[in-house]
Amino acid sequence: MTKSSGKTLEDTSSLINVNDKEIEMFARLSRQGVLALSPEMKMKYLFALQVRHRNLEEIGKDVMTLLQPFNETSILFIIGATGVGKTTLSKRVIKALVNSSDNKDLSALPFIFIAAAANGERSLSWRSIYRSVLRAAREILIDQKQATLVCNGIMTVKPTKYKDLTALRDALESTLRNRKVRVLAIDEAYHLLRFGNFSAVMDTLKSIVDVTGVKLLLLGSYDLYELATDYGQVSRRAEILHFKRYDKDSEGDLVEFGSIVNKIQLNWPCEDIPPFNVIVKELMQASLGCVGLLKALMLRALDMQLQKGGIWNPRFLMYAAKSIKLLTKMREEIEAGEEKLMGGAYGESIFTGDILNDVTERMANAKIA
Amino acid sequence: MPKSLNVENIFGASDIFFEGAGIPLPHEPSLLFGLEPQGVGTGTCESLRSYVMRLAHEHRVPVLTLVRDVLVEQLKSEKTTWLGRKSNIRSNLLAEKKGFLTMGDVTSALIHALNDATTVSSLKYCTLQPIKEQINPSRLLAEYNRHCRLCYEECIENDKLMYEPLIWNIKCVNVCHIHGVNLNPSECGRPEDQHLPSFKRKLLPGVCSRCGSVGYKCRQYPNKATNYEILKATHVAELIESLPIAADNYSSAKIIKSLGIIISSVAEGKQAIIARHAGIHKSVVHGIMNEHYLPSLDSLLRLCIAGGMSLVSVMKGVPTAVHAPVQYEKIISKLPLKPSCHERRDRLAQAVSSNPPESLTSISRELGLDATTLRRKFPELTDEIISRYRLFITEKSRQRHEEARKVGEAMIDSLVSKGLPLTHRNFQLLLNKPLMPKSVLYKELSQLSQQYR
Numbered sequence: 001m002t003k004s005s006g007k008t009l010e011d012t013s014s015l016i017n018v019n020d021k022e023i024e025m026f027a028r029l030s031r032q033g034v035l036a037l038s039p040e041m042k043m044k045y046l047f048a049l050q051v052r053h054r055n056l057e058e059i060g061k062d063v064m065t066l067l068q069p070f071n072e073t074s075i076l077f078i079i080g081a082t083g084v085g086k087t088t089l090s091k092r093v094i095k096a097l098v099n100s101s102d103n104k105d106l107s108a109l110p111f112i113f114i115a116a117a118a119n120g121e122r123s124l125s126w127r128s129i130y131r132s133v134l135r136a137a138r139e140i141l142i143d144q145k146q147a148t149l150v151c152n153g154i155m156t157v158k159p160t161k162y163k164d165l166t167a168l169r170d171a172l173e174s175t176l177r178n179r180k181v182r183v184l185a186i187d188e189a190y191h192l193l194r195f196g197n198f199s200a201v202m203d204t205l206k207s208i209v210d211v212t213g214v215k216l217l218l219l220g221s222y223d224l225y226e227l228a229t230d231y232g233q234v235s236r237r238a239e240i241l242h243f244k245r246y247d248k249d250s251e252g253d254l255v256e257f258g259s260i261v262n263k264i265q266l267n268w269p270c271e272d273i274p275p276f277n278v279i280v281k282e283l284m285q286a287s288l289g290c291v292g293l294l295k296a297l298m299l300r301a302l303d304m305q306l307q308k309g310g311i312w313n314p315r316f317l318m319y320a321a322k323s324i325k326l327l328t329k330m331r332e333e334i335e336a337g338e339e340k341l342m343g344g345a346y347g348e349s350i351f352t353g354d355i356l357n358d359v360t361e362r363m364a365n366a367k368i369a
Numbered sequence: 370m371p372k373s374l375n376v377e378n379i380f381g382a383s384d385i386f387f388e389g390a391g392i393p394l395p396h397e398p399s400l401l402f403g404l405e406p407q408g409v410g411t412g413t414c415e416s417l418r419s420y421v422m423r424l425a426h427e428h429r430v431p432v433l434t435l436v437r438d439v440l441v442e443q444l445k446s447e448k449t450t451w452l453g454r455k456s457n458i459r460s461n462l463l464a465e466k467k468g469f470l471t472m473g474d475v476t477s478a479l480i481h482a483l484n485d486a487t488t489v490s491s492l493k494y495c496t497l498q499p500i501k502e503q504i505n506p507s508r509l510l511a512e513y514n515r516h517c518r519l520c521y522e523e524c525i526e527n528d529k530l531m532y533e534p535l536i537w538n539i540k541c542v543n544v545c546h547i548h549g550v551n552l553n554p555s556e557c558g559r560p561e562d563q564h565l566p567s568f569k570r571k572l573l574p575g576v577c578s579r580c581g582s583v584g585y586k587c588r589q590y591p592n593k594a595t596n597y598e599i600l601k602a603t604h605v606a607e608l609i610e611s612l613p614i615a616a617d618n619y620s621s622a623k624i625i626k627s628l629g630i631i632i633s634s635v636a637e638g639k640q641a642i643i644a645r646h647a648g649i650h651k652s653v654v655h656g657i658m659n660e661h662y663l664p665s666l667d668s669l670l671r672l673c674i675a676g677g678m679s680l681v682s683v684m685k686g687v688p689t690a691v692h693a694p695v696q697y698e699k700i701i702s703k704l705p706l707k708p709s710c711h712e713r714r715d716r717l718a719q720a721v722s723s724n725p726p727e728s729l730t731s732i733s734r735e736l737g738l739d740a741t742t743l744r745r746k747f748p749e750l751t752d753e754i755i756s757r758y759r760l761f762i763t764e765k766s767r768q769r770h771e772e773a774r775k776v777g778e779a780m781i782d783s784l785v786s787k788g789l790p791l792t793h794r795n796f797q798l799l800l801n802k803p804l805m806p807k808s809v810l811y812k813e814l815s816q817l818s819q820q821y822r
Contacts, residue, residue, distance in 0.1 A: 018389040026387045048387040091388055106396060106488045107403025113392045138398050140439055145429045148571060154581040156569040157431075171429040178402040178427055263384055 018048045034269050039306040042269040046295075046302050050088055051263045053291060054256045059243050062346055063093050066239055067183060067215055073239045074209045075216045077189075077228045079341060080243030081334040083292030086219045089243065090185050093217075097183060108180040112136045116191040126204065130168040133184065137175045145171040176212040184208075189218035189227075198230040209237075222337025225344065242345035245334070246289035248281060257284050260291060264298060270305055272312045286321040288331055297321050400439070400486040402427050407532045409491045410613045412546065412606025417480070417495040418469040419533035419574040424487070432572045443482035444475075470510055470538055472501035491613065495535060499616035500608075503624060503684060505663040510538055514555035517545035518591055521575045521584040531575030531584070536606055541667035544594035546602035551591045558587040566803045597695060601670050604680040611681045623686025624669070625658060630688050631676035632658075647671035648697030671697055707737045710746075717743070717750040726757040773813040781817055791818045 026045050029037075037045060059078070066073045078086050094111050114132040134142050145167040147158040158166060176184065186192070192201050209216050218224060228240050246253040258280040265276045276283060276298075287293035300320035305312050322330075342348075351359060404424050407415040425435040469476060480492050493499060497509065515537050524531045536542055537552055544551050557564065557579035564579045572578055580587050594602075632654075636643035640658065644651040649668050657664045664672075673680045673688075674695050682689035708716070713736050720727045729751055733740040744751045780799050781791060789795050796814060797804045804811050 020389065023387045023389055048389060050386050050388050052384050052386065088388060091392060092386075094392065105403055107399040107401075109398050138400075140400065140428060141430045141434060144431070144434055146431060147429070148426070150583060153583050153586060155571045155573070155576045155583050156565060156581050157571050167429060174427050174429055178404065179398065267385060 018044050023048055034267070035271055037269060042306060043299070043303060045269050046264075046267075046299055049264065049267055049295075051260050051291065053260050055244055055246070056085055056089060056092075056291075059241055060089060060092060060096075062241055063089070063217075064096060066241075066346070067093070067097070067217075069182075073215070073237060075205065075218065075238040077224050077238065077240045078217065078219045078243055079222055079224050079228075079240060079337075079345075081245050081288065081290050081337070082221060082330070083287075083290040083296065084243050084245050085291050086243055087187060088292070090187065090217065090219060093183075094185075105180065107178075109137055110181065111183040111185060112176075112179075112181055113185040113187065115187040116189055127165055127168055129186075130165075130172045133172055134168070134175060137179055137181070139171065139175050142168075142171075173208070173211050176208070176214050181212070181214050183217055184214050185217040185219065187219045189220040190223040192218075193223055193227055198227050202227065202230070206237075222334070222340060225337070225341055229344065239346045240341070240344055242341055244338075246284060246291075248284045248289060253289065254280065254284065257289065260294070264295075269302070270310045270312070272305070272310055274301070274305075274312045274314075286317075286327070288327065288334060293322075399488045400443075401483075403487050403489055405489060406491060406495050407530060408534065409494050410610060412536065412603075412610045413534040414536075414609050414612070415495055415532045416470060416535040416538050417476070417483075417492060418538070420492065420495055421469070421483075422573055423530075423532060426573050439486070440479065440482060443486055444478055470496050470535070472496075472498060472504075472506035472509070494612050497535070497539075497612075499612045500619055500684070503619050503621050503663065504669070505665045507665060508540055509666055511540045514538075515552035516555050516575075516585055517548060517550065517552055518585050518588055519548040519550060520545060524575065525584050531573075533574040535609055536602065539605055539666065541665075541670055542598075542602045542605050544598040544602045545591075546599060546606045548591075549594055549599050551594050551598075553585065553588045553591050555585065556588075557582075558585075558589065562802060564803075597674070597698065600674055600692070600695060604670055604673060605666070607679065607681050608684070615681065615685065619684040620686070621660070621663065624664065624684055625660065626686050627678070627683040627688040628654075628658060628672060631672065631678055631683070635676045635694055643672060643675055646675035646694065646696045713738070713743070714747060714750070717747050717754065721750060721753050721757070726761040727754070728758050729754050769809050770813060773809045774817070776810060777813040777817045780814065781821060785821075791821065 022041075022044060026034075026048055029045075034042070034045060063076065063078070065071070066076055078089065080086050090113065094113065097110050112133055114129070114136050116129060116132075131142060145164070147164065147167040147170045149156050149158060158164070175181075205216055205218075208214065218227075225240065228238055229235065246257045248254060248257075258277065261276045261280050261283055265273060268274065283294060283297070287297055297317075297320045301316045304316040304319065321327075401424060404420070404427060406417075406420050407413075409415075421436065421440070422432050425432040428435060469479065476496055477498060480496065480498065483492050484490055497504065514533075516533065517537070520534075521531055523529070536546070542552075555577070557577050559580045559582075565581050569581070570578050571581060575585070576583055577585050577587050632638060632640060632643050636646065640654040641651040644654045647654075647668070648671055653668055654672070656662050657668065669683070670680060673683050675697065676688070677690045677692050677694040678688040679691040682691075716732065716736060720732050729740050729743065732754070733743050736743070740751075780796060783799060784791055784795055793804060804814075
């Protein structure tokens, strides 16, 4: 790929720095305004553009229902394929939580969002998780936390040590309480699984939830299902939400995916708009029905179009889409995960299908009687 | 209660929306937790000092670290010249309370800095700053920290938060107005060998900073207080309770007007009479009435009690009788008659041959005369006493060192036989208690360890 005056997609450091001012500006821009943007800004525009669609709305509603304060569910697993839109969903949920809160307390943080990164250690480092949460909560003096012990009516301080686990855990609980955190979201939560004892991991998470009253939101791939179901004590208070992709064999999904493609096409930041609406099936295949992968494909395509002076060429799709082998590997993993999750997600109770129809009829008759 | 949630709340009305890569932050949170001070608007309103200690505890950092690394940095932005050395922070802010509870600019700046850092606006009521224009700041605060053990016990039993009320820091209040008992000095009642090492000590209201006893159970139970003291404490509690609502209504002119009414109604219009009833000098009353200086809280209290008026009403300018006038009664202790010259000589002669030898300081205290005067009047006897006592002290010290040396040698032999290194930690483990650096045993062990090496 040749470079022109602008940066390539590979150089994402400027792309991911879409700041709040730019977002506000994009929301107000007219069509002419979008077309008048510089190539770099056009890339940012498409990067920041998100589409409201059926699966996102449905799971969004479910998440907000389960996050209500009086709902007993305290741990939510949002499981889905890579690129299906989990992070986008969590950002919208965060915004909705903030907007729905009447509390003008500036010291409060209704949510905290961290990513459980794989940092190369052989076992799960709870210290790094705790430190991530404290940093996200803008906590002061993280390296100087001290734990206090009370024994037989005598209070003493555990000597301050760098990265002391008890002190960090104590500070975490205090921060979650004092900042009135409602939701703690951990992205890439499958990293919690690596090299770790599932029961021990869930025990620790459950104790954080019990002590602080915070709701936990764990986002990740299908590997998370084992974590969610391994420990019986957690199952009672946990729900698994399956963020589904669009199935190319379903007529309804095809229509909805077509609508998504249409919306992006309508907002394409070039005068020469590629007619994506005529290749919906192929796009669905190339993105495995995941909106995030579709966006990534379109971003690459836009980059190539901008480098060619804004003239569209269908050959861009050859390079914008993932290779066949990669796609096959991803599809196999997704299908295996969907198979594992079948009957295990929120809404997949005994009250489905024929049973639900029968129950509906009987309850309707009882009302009439 | 949060507003009801629907899909429009989550996504807005449009089909498309825009998101950056980062996580949206609703607002930049405050630097410190928005902890609310306890008891604002009541007589047991929390003091600012207690608030800062609790704030540090919630952040799980040492108090001095919070003050030095966070609050002092905030104070820099207030352009105060009070910064001082780090070693001053402990004494200034914690023991002597300067900067935390005074009526001065530093406290004012600290309140402002804490307001910004915590977004809590009611912190000024944790000090007496709201009445700094009406009350003389001199000798306002108690020289040492005090507490009511019964208040702390109640908090522990009812699982309530322990904190230090502002009223306990006021010098003229010596009792707890709730339980009617004397306030205890907040010093540890346990012997020194039961104190915690400094790195294990916790600075928190309700916790003894030496032995860590929660609720100061290391102190004895307090004694019952006199009615006069309880009355004073009640008046001050009412004043503290009124600060959030009525402090803006107080003024020096109103106080003077109220005092004028008291003088005319209770003291036949004579300042000397009210001064006598209040147990203060008539010049103090004269100075207050003629605006030479602001009244001290103690003087004002005594005048109010002598007039039977409520302190709050006096400060509002509308004195209201709440009890019968009570006169101040000072208990004068009867000093024993001083011994005669012969009696002193006999006593000194007795001390020359006493066993163990007595110090001249203790004898002079007993005789009611200072040591210098005794030496001048009885030079030979006092020289004899001094030299005998010096020899005694030297011998005692030598014996202490001797004993410590023997113990030290035994400890070193024990460690060497077990193949353990001669470290401070091992010595402590052997003793099963902390080994303080200033102790005789520590010094002997240091010397012996060096010789051994």
